[in-house]
Amino acid sequence: MTALELVAGALLCAGAAFFLAGTVGLLRFPDVYTRLHALTKADNLGLGLIVAGLALDAGSVAEALQLGIIWSLVMVSSSLSCQLVARAARRAGVAPWRRR
Amino acid sequence: MSAGLAIDAALALVLPVLAWAVVATPDLRKAIVLFMALGLVAALAWARLAAPDIALVEAAIGTGVTGALLMSCVPWAESLTPASRRARADLALAGALAVVACLGWAIRALPEAGPGLTPAVLGALEVSGVEHPVTAVLLNYRSYDTLLEIVVLVAAAIGIDAVLPDDDARRRLAPPARSLVGVLSHLLVPGAVLVAGFLVWKGAHAPGGAFQAGAVLAAGGILLLFARRLRPVPFAARALRGALLAGPLLFLGVAVAPLVRGGRLLELPVAWAGVLILAIETVLVVTIAIVLLMFFPARVLASSRAPAATVEDPP
Numbered sequence: 001m002t003a004l005e006l007v008a009g010a011l012l013c014a015g016a017a018f019f020l021a022g023t024v025g026l027l028r029f030p031d032v033y034t035r036l037h038a039l040t041k042a043d044n045l046g047l048g049l050i051v052a053g054l055a056l057d058a059g060s061v062a063e064a065l066q067l068g069i070i071w072s073l074v075m076v077s078s079s080l081s082c083q084l085v086a087r088a089a090r091r092a093g094v095a096p097w098r099r100r
Numbered sequence: 101m102s103a104g105l106a107i108d109a110a111l112a113l114v115l116p117v118l119a120w121a122v123v124a125t126p127d128l129r130k131a132i133v134l135f136m137a138l139g140l141v142a143a144l145a146w147a148r149l150a151a152p153d154i155a156l157v158e159a160a161i162g163t164g165v166t167g168a169l170l171m172s173c174v175p176w177a178e179s180l181t182p183a184s185r186r187a188r189a190d191l192a193l194a195g196a197l198a199v200v201a202c203l204g205w206a207i208r209a210l211p212e213a214g215p216g217l218t219p220a221v222l223g224a225l226e227v228s229g230v231e232h233p234v235t236a237v238l239l240n241y242r243s244y245d246t247l248l249e250i251v252v253l254v255a256a257a258i259g260i261d262a263v264l265p266d267d268d269a270r271r272r273l274a275p276p277a278r279s280l281v282g283v284l285s286h287l288l289v290p291g292a293v294l295v296a297g298f299l300v301w302k303g304a305h306a307p308g309g310a311f312q313a314g315a316v317l318a319a320g321g322i323l324l325l326f327a328r329r330l331r332p333v334p335f336a337a338r339a340l341r342g343a344l345l346a347g348p349l350l351f352l353g354v355a356v357a358p359l360v361r362g363g364r365l366l367e368l369p370v371a372w373a374g375v376l377i378l379a380i381e382t383v384l385v386v387t388i389a390i391v392l393l394m395f396f397p398a399r400v401l402a403s404s405r406a407p408a409a410t411v412e413d414p415p
Binding site: 073076077079080083084087 | 279280281284285287288291323326327
């Protein structure tokens with residue numbers, strides 16, 4: 001196993017950890033806004049780490065660039081859907097959670 | 101155990117559990133989100149079954165557009181009386197059982213496993229004008245079916261206009277959002293147009309084609325509608341009717357043209373087949389996208405908003 005493969009594996013594991021954290025947040029956070037926060041922030045970072053790990057392992061530069069494009073597309077679309085869901089919740093009158 | 105087998109086993113376990121969760125969840129919104137998750141897992145399953153064409157359609161139409169459509173129906177479904185909901189659920193159950201029975205009968209009636217039509221399809225690929233067998237079947241060998249499908253789609257669009265007339269809802273729509281939503285949708289929608297074009301072009305030699313491209317284009321349009329960057333176009337608008345009819349008319353023209361020269365209906369000249377298929381598919385993308393977008397007229401968009409301007413956008 002080369003050093004490059006080790007780094008790629010570490011990045012993949014770190015990415016999976018962020019996905020797990022995002023999913024725990026989705027299940028455990030109290031309201032729609034905080035859940036959105038957990039999902040979009042943690043998952044975008046997790047996907048970035050996984051993409052970085054896969055890019056190190058990719059056969060060619062073109063393949064690595066394609067992975068990068070996928071990441072940026074997912075980032076734009078997830079922040080957009082996050083905004084849309086949060087706006088819809090706000091318009092529907094969902095009050096943000098406050099610690100009592 | 102190989103990784104492929106592990107993924108297949110996980111899919112086989114998750115699919116029935118998700119399907120049961122969709123039916124068993126009393127909260128309609130949760131059930132719809134679960135339905136969309138089911139669609140994505142089903143798309144993965146299609147991809148694992150080496151049917152990427154169906155996986156693309158399942159992800160784009162079965163999950164994306166249908167999910168948004170179901171969500172926009174929730175207010176209507178919640179306005180039903182419990183008795184009416186129960187009666188509709190019984191009808192739906194009867195319909196589902198009938199479909200299962202028909203499918204079971206069809207599967208039993210299938211011929212024993214064999215090469216089927218694959219050798220015939222691949223054998224004629226050279227004169228079909230394209231290199232991808234699915235596109236060859238859809239746009240050349242069996243283009244009769246596709247032509248009729250498009251006519252059905254246009255009929256559906258006319259039906260939508262009858263059920264959801266474009267009344268004064270347009271005036272009740274909120275002005276364009278002054279937030280990140282607009283900026284982000286401007287970033288994303290050109291990408292959707294690019295992907296749609298790529299899918300049509302790619303359809304000649306790989307999975308892709310007009311239906312997938314149309315769904316992607318419609319998804320971009322739905323995004324703009326929800327971000328209030330695009331006003332729903334009334335059915336009476338000439339441009340909309342033109343775009344709606346362009347696909348079927350071009351297809352019909354290409355279908356009838358050989359009759360003039362003494363050929364047969366839908367016979368594509370070998371030298372021109374590739375160009376004609378690409379032209380038909382490109383125009384069909386617009387028609388399909390418009391039909392899918394018509395499911396989101398002003399009234400649906402307006403009813404997805406809370407009543408009155410109780411909450412204003414932050415400046």
